[in-house]
Each structure stands twice: as structure tokens, then as C-alpha cells.
Amino acid sequence: MRTDLGKMPFGGDYNPEQWPREIWAEDMRLLKEAGVDMLTLNVFSWATLQPSEDTYDFSQLDDIMNLVRDNGMRVFMATSTGAHPAWMATRYPEVLRVEFDGKKRKFGGRHNSCPNSPVFQHHSAALAEALAKRYQSYTNISAWHISNEYGGSCYCENCEKAFRVWLQRRYGSLEKLNESWNTSFWGHTFYDWDEIVVPNLQSEHFAETRTMFQGISLDYARFNSDSMMENYKLERDAIRRVIPDAQISTNLMGFYKPLDYRKWAKEMDFIGWDNYPSYDDPYYRTAMCHDLMRGIKDGQPFALVEQTPGVSNWHPYSALKRPGVMRLWSWQAVAHGADTVMFFQLRRSIGSCEKYHSAFIDHVGTSETRVFRELKILGGELAHVGDHLLNSRTNAQVALVFDWENWWAIEFSAGPSTELRYMKEVMRYYEALHALNISVDFIGADSDLSTYKLVIAPVLYMTKTGHAERLKEYVRKGGTFLTTFFSGIVKEDDRVVPGGYPGELRELLGIWVEEIDALPPDKHNRIVWSGKTYKAGLLCDLLHARGAEVLSTYLDDFYRGMPALTRNRFGAGEAWYVATALEAPFYISLLKSMCDTLEIGQVMQVPPGVEATRRSKDGRDFIFVLNHNETEVLIETDRGMETGMVDLLSDRILRKGEAFGLEAKGVLVLTSGE
Amino acid sequence: MRTDLGKMPFGGDYNPEQWPREIWAEDMRLLKEAGVDMLTLNVFSWATLQPSEDTYDFSQLDDIMNLVRDNGMRVFMATSTGAHPAWMATRYPEVLRVEFDGKKRKFGGRHNSCPNSPVFQHHSAALAEALAKRYQSYTNISAWHISNEYGGSCYCENCEKAFRVWLQRRYGSLEKLNESWNTSFWGHTFYDWDEIVVPNLQSEHFAETRTMFQGISLDYARFNSDSMMENYKLERDAIRRVIPDAQISTNLMGFYKPLDYRKWAKEMDFIGWDNYPSYDDPYYRTAMCHDLMRGIKDGQPFALVEQTPGVSNWHPYSALKRPGVMRLWSWQAVAHGADTVMFFQLRRSIGSCEKYHSAFIDHVGTSETRVFRELKILGGELAHVGDHLLNSRTNAQVALVFDWENWWAIEFSAGPSTELRYMKEVMRYYEALHALNISVDFIGADSDLSTYKLVIAPVLYMTKTGHAERLKEYVRKGGTFLTTFFSGIVKEDDRVVPGGYPGELRELLGIWVEEIDALPPDKHNRIVWSGKTYKAGLLCDLLHARGAEVLSTYLDDFYRGMPALTRNRFGAGEAWYVATALEAPFYISLLKSMCDTLEIGQVMQVPPGVEATRRSKDGRDFIFVLNHNETEVLIETDRGMETGMVDLLSDRILRKGEAFGLEAKGVLVLTSGE
Amino acid sequence: MRTDLGKMPFGGDYNPEQWPREIWAEDMRLLKEAGVDMLTLNVFSWATLQPSEDTYDFSQLDDIMNLVRDNGMRVFMATSTGAHPAWMATRYPEVLRVEFDGKKRKFGGRHNSCPNSPVFQHHSAALAEALAKRYQSYTNISAWHISNEYGGSCYCENCEKAFRVWLQRRYGSLEKLNESWNTSFWGHTFYDWDEIVVPNLQSEHFAETRTMFQGISLDYARFNSDSMMENYKLERDAIRRVIPDAQISTNLMGFYKPLDYRKWAKEMDFIGWDNYPSYDDPYYRTAMCHDLMRGIKDGQPFALVEQTPGVSNWHPYSALKRPGVMRLWSWQAVAHGADTVMFFQLRRSIGSCEKYHSAFIDHVGTSETRVFRELKILGGELAHVGDHLLNSRTNAQVALVFDWENWWAIEFSAGPSTELRYMKEVMRYYEALHALNISVDFIGADSDLSTYKLVIAPVLYMTKTGHAERLKEYVRKGGTFLTTFFSGIVKEDDRVVPGGYPGELRELLGIWVEEIDALPPDKHNRIVWSGKTYKAGLLCDLLHARGAEVLSTYLDDFYRGMPALTRNRFGAGEAWYVATALEAPFYISLLKSMCDTLEIGQVMQVPPGVEATRRSKDGRDFIFVLNHNETEVLIETDRGMETGMVDLLSDRILRKGEAFGLEAKGVLVLTSGE
Numbered sequence A, B, C: 001m002r003t004d005l006g007k008m009p010f011g012g013d014y015n016p017e018q019w020p021r022e023i024w025a026e027d028m029r030l031l032k033e034a035g036v037d038m039l040t041l042n043v044f045s046w047a048t049l050q051p052s053e054d055t056y057d058f059s060q061l062d063d064i065m066n067l068v069r070d071n072g073m074r075v076f077m078a079t080s081t082g083a084h085p086a087w088m089a090t091r092y093p094e095v096l097r098v099e100f101d102g103k104k105r106k107f108g109g110r111h112n113s114c115p116n117s118p119v120f121q122h123h124s125a126a127l128a129e130a131l132a133k134r135y136q137s138y139t140n141i142s143a144w145h146i147s148n149e150y151g152g153s154c155y156c157e158n159c160e161k162a163f164r165v166w167l168q169r170r171y172g173s174l175e176k177l178n179e180s181w182n183t184s185f186w187g188h189t190f191y192d193w194d195e196i197v198v199p200n201l202q203s204e205h206f207a208e209t210r211t212m213f214q215g216i217s218l219d220y221a222r223f224n225s226d227s228m229m230e231n232y233k234l235e236r237d238a239i240r241r242v243i244p245d246a247q248i249s250t251n252l253m254g255f256y257k258p259l260d261y262r263k264w265a266k267e268m269d270f271i272g273w274d275n276y277p278s279y280d281d282p283y284y285r286t287a288m289c290h291d292l293m294r295g296i297k298d299g300q301p302f303a304l305v306e307q308t309p310g311v312s313n314w315h316p317y318s319a320l321k322r323p324g325v326m327r328l329w330s331w332q333a334v335a336h337g338a339d340t341v342m343f344f345q346l347r348r349s350i351g352s353c354e355k356y357h358s359a360f361i362d363h364v365g366t367s368e369t370r371v372f373r374e375l376k377i378l379g380g381e382l383a384h385v386g387d388h389l390l391n392s393r394t395n396a397q398v399a400l401v402f403d404w405e406n407w408w409a410i411e412f413s414a415g416p417s418t419e420l421r422y423m424k425e426v427m428r429y430y431e432a433l434h435a436l437n438i439s440v441d442f443i444g445a446d447s448d449l450s451t452y453k454l455v456i457a458p459v460l461y462m463t464k465t466g467h468a469e470r471l472k473e474y475v476r477k478g479g480t481f482l483t484t485f486f487s488g489i490v491k492e493d494d495r496v497v498p499g500g501y502p503g504e505l506r507e508l509l510g511i512w513v514e515e516i517d518a519l520p521p522d523k524h525n526r527i528v529w530s531g532k533t534y535k536a537g538l539l540c541d542l543l544h545a546r547g548a549e550v551l552s553t554y555l556d557d558f559y560r561g562m563p564a565l566t567r568n569r570f571g572a573g574e575a576w577y578v579a580t581a582l583e584a585p586f587y588i589s590l591l592k593s594m595c596d597t598l599e600i601g602q603v604m605q606v607p608p609g610v611e612a613t614r615r616s617k618d619g620r621d622f623i624f625v626l627n628h629n630e631t632e633v634l635i636e637t638d639r640g641m642e643t644g645m646v647d648l649l650s651d652r653i654l655r656k657g658e659a660f661g662l663e664a665k666g667v668l669v670l671t672s673g674e
Helices: A021-034 A059-070 A086-091 A118-135 A157-171 A174-180 A214-242 A261-265 A283-295 A325-335 A370-385 A404-412 A422-435 A467-476 A503-509 A584-598 B021-034 B059-070 B086-091 B118-135 B157-171 B174-180 B214-242 B261-265 B283-295 B325-335 B370-385 B404-412 B422-435 B467-476 B503-509 B584-598 C021-034 C059-070 C086-091 C118-135 C157-171 C174-180 C214-242 C261-265 C283-295 C325-335 C370-385 C404-412 C422-435 C467-476 C503-509 C584-598
Strands: A010-013 A038-041 A074-078 A141-145 A205-207 A272-274 A302-306 A338-343 A398-401 A440-443 A454-457 A480-484 A511-518 A525-529 A532-545 A549-553 A563-570 A573-578 A580-582 A610-617 A620-627 A633-636 A645-647 A659-662 A667-672 B010-013 B038-041 B074-078 B141-145 B205-207 B272-274 B302-306 B338-343 B398-401 B440-443 B454-457 B480-484 B511-518 B525-529 B532-545 B549-553 B563-570 B573-578 B580-582 B610-617 B620-627 B633-636 B645-647 B659-662 B667-672 C010-013 C038-041 C074-078 C141-145 C205-207 C272-274 C302-306 C338-343 C398-401 C440-443 C454-457 C480-484 C511-518 C525-529 C532-545 C549-553 C563-570 C573-578 C580-582 C610-617 C620-627 C633-636 C645-647 C659-662 C667-672
Touching (some): A010 A370, A021 A059, A021 A370, A059 A118, A157 A174, A214 A261, A214 A404, A283 A610, A325 A370, A325 A610, A325 A620, A338 A370, A370 B511, A404 A422, A422 A440, A422 A580, A422 A584, A454 A467, A454 A584, A467 A480, A467 A503, A467 A563, A467 A573, A480 A503, A480 A584, A503 A573, A511 C370, A525 A584, A532 A584, B010 B370, B021 B059, B021 B370, B038 B059, B118 B214, B157 B174, B157 B214, B214 B404, B283 B325, B283 B422, B283 B440, B325 B338, B325 B610, B325 B620, B325 B667, B338 B370, B370 C511, B404 B422, B422 B580, B454 B467, B454 B584, B467 B480, B467 B563, B467 B573, B480 B503, B503 B511, B503 B573, B525 B563, B525 B584, B532 B563, B532 B584, C021 C059, C021 C370, C059 C118, C086 C118, C118 C214, C214 C261, C261 C404, C283 C302, C283 C422, C283 C440, C325 C338, C325 C610, C325 C620, C325 C667, C338 C370, C422 C440, C422 C580, C454 C467, C467 C480, C467 C563, C467 C573, C503 C563, C511 C563, C525 C549, C525 C563, C525 C580
Parallel strands (some): A010 A338, A038 A074, A272 A302, A398 A440, A454 A480, A480 A573, B010 B038, B010 B338, B074 B141, B272 B302, B398 B440, B454 B480, B480 B573, C010 C338, C038 C074, C074 C141, C272 C302, C398 C440, C454 C480
Antiparallel strands (some): A511 A532, A532 A580, A549 A563, A563 A573, A633 A659, B532 B580, B563 B573, B620 B667, C511 C532, C525 C532, C532 C580, C549 C563, C563 C573, C633 C659
């Protein structure tokens, strides 16, 4: 997003079209009081903008745009295509999706358009272009917001046809496709492209992630992500034709499985995302989402496009964000790379399903609420901090590999355990690094590794073409690599690499995995590491060292004594293998030890429940200290903090050796005095 | 039901059409032995009565009617339209329903007709009229029983079309509809009535009670209830045309959510209902159902149309009614307003899904069973009591508001808690009043309040037009009103009343609710009331007194000290607000205290597990004492009982000061000696 | 299966069509190393064999067959019709099934053909015949394997039409059908055959086993089983026309509810079945499956067609078979009547959903794995044992009745308890007999009873025509019969036998069951038997002795003192009745006592966790001793073992009076020295 404000944009979704015009002026007054300077407009107005197939009516939007411009606000301009108009569904039922179970939808909801409907493709791009033409002269448009929270999937006839075309492009011939999908199994050989049907509950699936042909299902996941990305690109290109230098994005959703965000990121000028943690999510999970959103665009600062000021109505229990939490979580976003702090929503709806989601301006309609007062304080802080943090970067020395196709493949797998979840396995490592206040970058299978001292790839089940070679090259030159059980098993088409697990990683790791034992949730094995015993579960590889050093072995069962943790010296570096899933303290112990050896430093030493992150710009560091506890904690400035730092929020200068209390939910943004 | 028997009718559903004729005479003999004098006939005989589209065949029913008349029995005459014939489904698939998920049904089951099928409407009314003509001369028909247990819903094309017509009548214009449904949200504006589709899993819903547009779903609930009520009225009017003074009803099902029984009650000559408590229902829950069924018809005695003599086969575990329970529960119905005691069924089927539901005459075919013997004793008691209780009334001083549209709206709401259930919240108050043996009337939003000392409206989420004014008027004149969290929020169209909660009730209650905190099931706050601490949960309003007196405050969390219980003096009366959901003993303590102050008396003081209710007629009271315990209890006559009362069942006279044992499951029907 | 090898066949499913030809020779080498001599071929090759409607291409199969013959292997030749080709689904959608909820399937999966599709029937039989013609000269074909694991059901229009024809054959007239289905209930009378629709979620069902018309659902279960059996017979007869003496079978699945295997068995030359116990199944459950598979063919030895060498990928947790377990479970099959030991699969797939199911040759591609080594040992043992065991028989004196129609009817029943499961009730008795090492035959309702001392029929709900008479005759002549609660209730059409339970068994048992009490899972009653108290639950019959001797009574509730266990002397024999479900130790105590009295001996006395079974041939006994424990046990030869027996596996001779250790998972196959 263009940061021409000289500060972080502050604001959120604004839907004046739901209100009589007499409210609009009052809105402007209240929002300015809170310090708002950026409005997301026009998110769901297609039916208003295009009341019939051959008519556009921009009159209401013109009035809103003028009001906003006259009040000095910036705009994050949406294209409104996240929900099609009712007339379109009635006239062209093809725009309606077909669900995973084969059910044809009727008009309703949002995210409701078939991505492969020519009618939808035509009308959505045309609307984006018409909006660009209409409002190209509004210099207060900071960026364009295509559609809204792309997601879901469709299984209609148009998708089926488009899938066949996509497959023809991918495979070239049916021979290649039959081989890749292993169709000789169960006699599924295809002799004509038209014999191929979408994989859903009517064909190859018996549940969302349970498929009989992994190759087919995996390709459909790719195809579905690509189809929606094409929708995005159609609109983006339509705007670009009119406004060549437009900043264009959409709002993503963190660890959202159906869309390969790393692939999408290449098509987006910047990443925007919507952060709605559940009331009981641990705060490191939110941090992990922020880091992923920063990671998919190789470290570029992102926009926090939506978060709730108070409650999220769609949560099972709309628990209030306690005093200070909204501010704390906003600064947490910034601490992990956000350059924009925005909310859903500015004024609360009075009807339909989001009316109990909170807003700057509540149903009571005044600024005399706790939530408003807290927002106003945050707005003031963002203004106070100004441009200090803009475009600063996180320079991590540890990378975590996260790959969407690997995610899909792992969870489509029939065996070895229905309990295996990719994100959970990645989180084991993230949680430990986060607890150690060590910065982490999320990278992909094709990312540059040269800047990292440590690369961790939990459950690297699918080894993409060339990835093993790049990892070897990285280790050979001195890098440290760590991977786990159920890695190196398959290639992109989910076919096993024969010759022994972990396939193409075997040489790098110096091991051979003969068998994989899946443990029911109530069963466990044990290992000893660094003098302590840890429970092991989920999967236990039965492996043989083939050059690797054995650092720990199983204590129980018939494979007692077999290796559970190995390290292989390879070139100038090392490749580690964790053969099972262990208790959380194991990961802290292991990673602390490895990072100490590799001289990867913690951002700062802080008490439990306190998060410390770093961003840097032009040689200057900004350290964020976030107290997630319910109580005050003591921060000691000599435990990693430079002397004479200043807190950008309070302007207070902290002397070396000083220890001071940071209140519950308190935030510091420290930098060296200028 | 006509009470021209001079006593309470006793009997139930009789289906001789399932049996060879040689059984019929034996049935008559056995039923007379048991004291049966009323038979519900012809409930599911459409296929027999109308074997093809243009033929009626009443020959079998003629024989049955003659048999029954010759044996001196009365008839509750059903119209048989609760299940259509197979030929109708084959010939006119439109009579078959479409389910909530869009699935078109085939022939099967019962309650299977689309209420908006013209074919069904035509044939059902025609059959009702033909029956009326055929049997108008049978003076032993006490009442007419339209269809059976109306229920369910349909989402077919005929319903979709009828829904649009219904909406046109309700809103007049699309502008008004778009405003009421808040369709500017998510761009759902309708430009043509034909763009509107039924709200189900194919359109606006993602679960039964989870909708994206509350306004649409709420209107469909109204429409569905109205559609079935129109079916009822069509048949009723057909009978009325032939027999102007016919008593006409149908059998309701207590707290049955899909149908607005209070609206239906206006169209019924008397209320009949089917009582099938689950094996583990507390007995106050059954009492509450009876009181609701009495309440929807403003206190008029109702008919207990169905209950099981022994087991209900469709329960997960067909636990036997223990000795005495069938009698106890029958008298419990009378204690709460029944003037008829009937059963499903008189002879057990030998085939299909209800063959393991019990009956007067079991599969063994004799009177030598425990169940038969108990029924015979009850039959004797009803004959012995004669006309004493007929048309007696419950004169309650406490009213509980229960409103179907409010029920629907609360449970369609997206937020603040998926745990919120209207009936459960109402039950908290009912349970306490019942434990105190204080009579309660269930009233609606439009009921007269003038006869009550205390009106309680738990979770009055939807404040219907004029209701707030009527409540204010009631309190102003000296009434006491109590309501709770999540009240006064919306109007009929589920749009929020802006300006602060609880909307139109704000002035009456003297409070402003700023925020609502939803607590997960494992979390709680606490309050102190009358020296005791109670756990609070589900929802906690964060409110400010605006004139109201604060009687209790929260003990925990950041809103510690904010009001949790308030009382506002308003005119000559008081308006109470309970800001959260509390433990059961709180309600007993609060209501005991309020009733004491208001001089609302308990019917009688009885030991725990004993229920005491009162009915009155011509200045004479009848007190029912029902021992639900597994053991004998001691009843003391000086604890509220008048001196010299007589038990109508045993004719025993009870002296003041006397204490006597009432056996487990025992019943007394006391009245002043004549 | 032809046992012309002079030993038990050893091998399994082999799918070379999934591999390049260079692998084939290596496969032959490895399989011979393991001792494999029997290959199941061609299970899923339809798409390869018939690439279009009018073309067969046997070239690849020719090569495979020649390879196999040249390597001296036998073949279990499959017909490939377990999954149709994609082109067939595209060209003839009628071959695709319709699911229970009415969903039409698309191409995908396996077991995917509608059994009543004329297209499928034609093409499957034609393929079977073509295969027979092509390969009739291959003398190494030991048997034919029709389709694969028949199962599932279909609800399409072709099935609906075929169902009506099936019904016409069964009932002759609609009058008879209406009577049998009790259609006067709920007015379901049919006036035309075409009014009858398939019973599924669109019509009479509201869940898989919850139906509104038991008669309809029961007939559909019969029809569905018959339909698939007709598919089997079509293919079988096509082969038989070409090869009159072919041995023909298919692979069954143990207690598989949808198919009436006893009826199927009459059409199969031998029984083959696939044994995939869950990781937590008790070993007596597997034993019970084997005994059932032996029982449906009246004791004839069966083929173990499939089991996994290591893990089953479709289990929730693919737990490894621990060392020795694969061997132990293979011998357990033999111990219960198997004459063939085969596996799925010989080489592991690298793609699709079974690639993580284990195999002789793993992904690593060598014989250097634990699993291969264990298989090779087993192969050696089978060769060593040679023809000793072939065709030996289990001569049991106890029979357990297991009837598929009874299974369906019990679980379609609406009441008395949703917890009632037929197989679980049968297992209570099997478990006790197994723990006592008493041989058991599973018999059907029409089996000869004359060879048994004790016949047990748990929950004989449906008494088929003539069964009661045969049971009486059996007891009259001195037999002992035992049955339980919920027996004798209905006839084949699920209509109750009036006159009192247990219907036609009343005289034989000398009791009358007046009522049935269903207990929720957390409730129980108690009885005393042989000095010990046992908990009773699920169902408690309230019964009266009518000639029977009362052996035990209830201790609790209002039916305290009523009979819970009775014995009726009838002719020269006895008929026992167990009126409720009891704890496991009760059954051991009861059956021990009964067997002692009847002089039914244990095979051998062994420690807990050890199984002992007997097979006999030509007057010679073979005793199998299987140690399922994790630890060694002490076997004492004087506890039932004859002196001087030899262990066929180790050739060790055991002296009388000797006690020796049998290792964990160890196996003995003892016989008298020759």
C-alpha cells in the first residue's frame, strides 16, 4: 500500500451505503476524532453499482468518494466482486457454485461465484475496469482491493471443463496424466479427456481430505487455487490498463489452506490480510500468521486489513477483547511486519449476520464507549510514531519452510495417521523459536536460502523437483538443515520415490527409514535428549543410520535402541532428522542448543508471556516488547537491550541497567536514541 | 372438546383398520372394561378413504363408526390428512416436500405434504368436507381432529413462489423489503420479486439456525408456520361449512419451535396436545409444557390428546413407565389444565415403526397386564371425579412471556453466543417458580397484563411494535416487570434499535448496556445476592445505571463492580433487569423474595419433589398434590391447606393439623368439603 | 480352492500392471525367495483389458500370465469387474450408483457399479467369459476370483424397477405385500406396483438403520444382497460355461452386514475372505470372524485371501504389526479352518490411496526388511507342514446361530433400545466360549442341529418359518437350547407374533414375557448366579415362568424377584432363557457350567491370552496353540494334551508331564506322532 501519508494508515471497512445520508457527516466527525485516515470502501456494492446487466450507477459511490475526499481521508478501494448481484444468479445460474457434495447453490451469501463462469469473469473484470476509469482521478486512492477474502471451491460443469483444459496444459498427453495419477491402480485409465470428472463426494472423495486418488485431488486443489487467482488477475489487469501504477492487492486469511498464497503473492503488489484469532488461540499462533504473511512476499511489510475492535460475532462465544488487548494485538501485527493497521468495521450494521461484530461506532452511535476510547488512543500512537517504522524489515537467521502443495498432499494422504496435520507439526518448531524470541522467516520450496544459518522443514513430505539439490547445496556450503519424519517421500504428483525413505533426502540426511509406526493418541514411546526424557508419539520412524550420527534413540517397544534423532555432517554443514513428534519442551531444548551453537541470538531476554521482536531500517533497530500477561512484568534493560533506548510510544528514555515494570497488555517500541 | 359426557373423556387413538374385524368386538369389550369412552379415529386412513383420485370409499369407516356408536363411545374424529396416499405422490410429485438441504423427497413417512401444493390443498379440504358430510349425523362425534401433529417445513418451488406472494403482502414494495432485510449488506439488493429464493442450505443458511440474513430466515419461519396454518384453516372451514357448531382442533406438541402456536391457537376451538417427555426430563419441564399449552389459549382448559401408557418406542431407550407414573403424569396434566385424558394408543400395532410403543391392549391381547390394570384404575378415578374439575381455571398472578418470533430470532442470531437458547432461559425462571409452587401463566407479546402482579420476560430480544409501551403502561400503573440480558435489541425485522441497548426498554429499565461479554462454557463470573455468591455465565452485560438502583454487581474480571442486577422505580411499579445467566438457586432466592414482597402466595407448602397446583371453578378451589418422589412423603395440612378438605380420589377427609403420608407417585385432588 | 500344490497356497495380490516390465523379473526372484506360490492376478484391470466398448486387449495380461507360469506360480484369477472403466461411466451413466441420500455418483472409486444396470450386467459377464476362454488352457489357474469385495448398495431408477419385479416375485399380489408391510399404518396402502419407491433418506429412512417401515427396508436389504449375488452368478456361470470344473469364489469380509453371506455361500465353490482386524480388536473377535467364514459353508476349509503383511493404510493409525504378529495371525486363520494363507499385497504401489499399505516388497525394493524376513519364515513353515492340515475339519459340539435377516431386522427396529446390536450380543457368548477354548460352529436358521450338544441363539428376534419347530424337535430329542431377551418376536416380515412374547418359542421356553424395560447406558439392574452378583443392562425382560424353572431373579427396581434366567425341561432336553444382558464373567460362568454338564470338553487348558483350537482329519487331531500375550507362557502338556505329540512347525516331540515355555506370539501345531 502506498505509504504517502508519512505514517501507518489507520482505519477500516466503511459501509455508508447501509445508512441514511444524515449519518455520514456524523461518521466523518467521529472517525476523525479517532484519528482514522484510511477507509476501505465499496467492498460489497455490486448490486448497487450495477442494478441490471447493462446499467452502471455510480451516483451513490460518487457521493461517498466526494465526502471522503472532502474530509481528507485516504481510500483502499474495493471492486465489490466478492458477492454477485441477485439478478445475475437468476439470469445466469452458471455463476452459482456447486458444492463439494454436488449440491447446486441458489443465490445467497458471499464468495458465491464460480471462478470458471465466463459470465462472472466477464462482469467482474468489466466492473473493475469501470471503477478504475470512474475514479482514476481520485488521488486519495492509496490502493485497490480486489474482491474480498477469496476462498472456497466449486465443482460445477464449467469447472469440470476448465479442469480438463488445465490438465491438458499441465500434462500434454493422457499417457503422462495416467502415469502421474497412477491410474493403473483400480483400473482408472482415462482414454479421453472428457472422461475426467471433478474429484468430490460424488467421485473420488469420501470426505474433504479423504480421497481415493491423491494425484487427482492434488491437481484439483492446484486448479482451484489457480482459478481464483485468475479471477484476481483479470480484475487486476483491468485496473492496471487504466491506472498503470496502481497498487493492487486483496485480503488474505493467514493459514488458509485452499489457496496457495505464496503463488498468489507474486501477483500482488503487497500483502493484505485479516486477523481474527479465536478467543483461546495462544498469542504465538497469531505471531506465526503474521510471519507467514510477511514471508510469502519475501519479507515485505504487509497491511493488516481487518481485525475486530472488540468482538467477532461469528466466533462461538463473542468474548470481549479485554482492555488493552486491541492495542496490544495491533502492535503485535506491526512488530511482525505490518505497515498498516486497519479494522473491520467503522460503524456497526443494524441488520444481517454481522450486526454483532464490533466497530469504531457502536449501535449506541457515540464516541462514549470503552472501545472507541481505546481506538482513539491507538490512533494517537500511530500518528505519534509517524514514519519511523515504515518499510523496516525483519532480518531473521532462521527459516521455516511452509509449502501449500505439501500441506494438501500430507492431508490427502491415506495413511499413516489421520492425526497428522502439517500446520500443527510446523507450529511445534515455531512455538519453540517464538518462546526463545528468535526471529523466523517463512520461506517456500523455491526460496533463496543463502541468508539463513538454520533452515527447518518439518514434514517435508513432498520434495519438489530441485529442492533436494538446493538443500544439499545449502548444507554443503555450511548451512544447517533440519527435517522430520514423513519427509522426502513423494514428488509433485504424490508418487513415492522408490529405493527407500526419505527418498531424495537420503544422502543429505545419512539415514534409511525402513518402517513408520503410527501411534494412537493414547500411546507413546520415549526418547532421552540432553539428560531429559520426552514422550514421543503420532509417528515413529524405524530408521537406520547410514552415515549419520545417532543423537538419541527410542526407549520403548520392539524398536527400542533405534535412532530417533540424527545429525549428518554433509560438506561444511549439518543435516538433522527428528524421527518422531515430541513434547513441546523438547523443541525448546533442541532449538536453544542449536541456535546457541550457530550463534543465532534472541531478540531480547524477557519474562514468560512477553514477546520481543525486531524490525530494522537504515541500520537502526526497533525492538517491540509486548506483554501478553494479565499482570505487570519486570523488564531488565541489560538483558539484550542496548543502552539509552527510547520508547517511541511514551518517548521515555531507558537507561542501561534499569529494570522497570511493563503493565499487563503493555507495549514498548524501543529504538536507539537519535 | 365438548364435555357433554359430564366427566373428563378417557381413551385414545384407535386404529381398527390395521386388524381383522374379528378383533373389533374384543377391543370394545376390553376398552369398556378399562373405562374408555372417547376414541380418536381415522388419523391415518387417507389411502383407504380415497383409493384413487376420483373415488371415495367410506365403507370401512362406516362400519367402525357404527361399531363405536353402538358401543356408546364418543369420537374425536380425524381427517386423515397427516399423510397423503402413495398414488398422489406418484401422480403429483408436487405434493412431496423438498428438504432444507434441497433434497426432493419421494413417497414415504408422514407429515409429508408440501403445504403450498395446490393439489394437496384441494384434496385435503375436499376430504375434510366429505367426512363432515358423511358423518354429520353422528352425535357421538365430540370434536374434529385436523391432520396430525403439523410440523416440519418445505423448500420446494411452490413454496418459493408462495413465499414471494406472502412477502408482497407483508412489505408491499421491494424498497420496503430491501430495507427490512438490510440487503445493502453484502450487496443482496433485490430488483425483482422473482430473484428471491427460499433460505436454506443452498442459499443463506449454513446450518439449521445459522443464517447469513436473519430477516429472510425469520420471514421464512413465519411463512412456513402460516402456510401450515392455512392448511389447517382450509380443512376447518370445510368442516364448518357443513357443521357450523363443530368443535375443531388439532394435536400440538408443546414447545415446538417451527409453528407459532399462539397464532394458531386463535384458529382452534380448543387446544389439544401430545405429551411425550423423555425418560430423563425433570417433571417441572412437563409442567411447563402443560402451562404453555394452557397459556396460548388464554387459560382455557386443554385436551391431553396423546401420551403413552408405557413406553415410547422412538425414545433412544424405551424405559418403562414405573408403576404409578402413568397415573401420576395423567393427573399432572389435569393439575395444569387438562379436561381430557387420552393416549396413543388403544391396541398395539404388529407392524411398522410404532409396534413397540405401548397400548391399552398389548401384543398379548388380554387385559391381564400391569399396564392395562393401571389404566383401568385411572379410568375409574376419572369416572369417580365426574364433572367437578371440568372448566376450572388456574388463576395465576405471575406471567411468563413466551413468544415464538422471539424464539426464532434469538436462535438465528449470529452472536453473541452459540450456547444461547431461549427455552432454556425461560426455563430458569419457570423452574424456580415451579419449585416454589407458584402458579404461572404463559402469555404472549400481545396479552393483557392487567391481572398479573409480576410479568417476567426472559431474553426479550425482539421488542415487537407497541410491546414496550404496553409494558411501560403496566409498570406505571403498579406492575412489576423483570427482563434480562439480550433484551430490547431488535424489532420484528431483526434490525437493531440504535441509540443504545436495551432499545425501547431503556427508559423503563433505567439502564444502558454498553457491551455484552460472551463466556465460554468453562468460564464464569460471580455476583453476590442476599448474602450468597452465585456463578454467572453465558452472557454478561456491561451496563450503566441510568436511574436504576444497583442491587448486585459483578465480582470478577475487568467489569468487576459494574451492575449485574438492577431495579428501576417507574410510575407506581418496578422494572428489574438481570444482566447475566445465573445458577438455579439464585432464581429461587430472587423470585421468593419478589413474590413475598408482592404477596404472591404459594399454592401450598410441600416437601421437595412434590408438586402442588390449583384450579378453581365457581369460587371453589381444587388443589392437586403430586408426589414425584420414589418414596413416601409427609404432607402437613396446616401448611397452606384449608381445613376439612376432601380428596376427590379417595373421598378421604383431611383434618387441619393432620400430617399424613402420601405414597411414592401418589396423587391428591383436594377440595373444600361440599 | 484347488489344493493341488500338496500344501497350503502362500502368496497374495500382485499388480505388475502398475510397474515397468523391468521390475517383473526382480519380483519373481524376490517372491520365490519368500516361498510364494500363489498369485491373485487381474483384480482391477478392466480398463486395460477393455479399452473401449467393442475392444478387448489381453496382450499385457498374456505377458503376465506367461511370466507367472514360466516361474511356476499358481494363479487365483480375478475377473476385474470390481471397478468399471471410466469410458463406461461416461457413455452409460446408468452403471453409476445412486447413494442412500439420493446422490448420483460420477466416475470414481471402486465397487462403483449399479448391480441392476443391464449395461454392467452385460459387460461384466462378457468379460468373465472372455477371460475364461482366453486362459482356459492355463492349468496353473487354481481358482477364479469374481469381482472384489462385493458390497454397498444402490438406490437408482434401475434398482427401483428391479425391486418392484423382485417384490412381485416374492408376494405375488399387492394385497399380500400390503399385509406383510402393514401399510394400513400411516395410510401407506399401495394400489399399483409403480407407487413403490426405494427406501432411503428420501422416503422411509431418517438414518441408515432408522426406518419408518421395517418391512420395506428389510425387503430392500434382501433385494440388494440378492442383486449383487446375481452379478456374481452371472459371471460365475459365464466362466462355468467355458470351464465346467472351475473352482469359483470371491472375497468376503467377515461380519459384513449388507450381504447375506450364508445365502451367497451356497453359490460359491469355497469361501475366501479378507481379514483386516483393527489395531485394537481383541483376538477372539478375529477368531469369531474366521469361525463365521467357516460356518457359512458348513465347516468347509476356507481361503484367507487377504491380510496385510504389516500396516493397513486405511486404518486411522497405521500401527505396525509387531514382530511375530503376522505369523501368529496367519496361523490363527489356519487354526480356525483356513487352507490358504494369502496377503494383500506383494509389491507396494507408489501412487494412489493404498501406497502406504504394506507388502512383501516394500518401496525400498529389496528383501532386506523385517517384514520380508518374517514372511519368508512363514513361507518356509507352510512348505514344511505340507499337506498335513489340508481339508481337516473342526468338529464342534456347540453351535451359535447367526442369521443375516435377523441382523437387519433387529437393527432396523424402532425400539426398544438404540444400543442393541446383534453382533455384540452374539459376541458375548462367543467370547466366553472362546475363553474356555471350546470349539464353536456358526450355523444358520436352516442348519442341521443333530450333531450339536448345545445350540445358542442370542436375540433370535426373527423366528423364521419352521425354525421354532426344528428347535423344538432338537430339544425334544435331548438337545440343549439357549436364547435370550428380544427373541421370538416377529416372523420374516417383521410383524409381531401376537399372543405374548416370545411368540412361537413360548412353549419351548415355558415363559411369558410381559414387558421389556430398556436401560440407558448408565443404569443397571443386578442378578445373582452361582453365588456371584452380576450387573444387568440394555434390556430387561419382565417375564413370568409358565412351566420353566427360575434359576435367577432380578435384585432391583419394581421387578425385583421376577425371573432373569430360566430353564425349561422339554422332551428329553432343556431350553434356557437369559432375560437380560450381563457382564462378561457371567457368560463364562454359565457356559462353563452348562458345558461341564453336557460333557463338552475344552480343546486344552492353557494360560490366559493363549488360544487353543483343534482341526481333525482321518481320525487325527491337530491342536493349535497360539500365544497372543506379549510375554512367554508356560504350557503344561498334561492339561488336555495327549502324550507324545509333535509340533509340526519345529518337529519337536513333547513328552507327557512336560511343561515348556511358549514365547510371546509363539505358535504350536501339535499332532500325535506318526
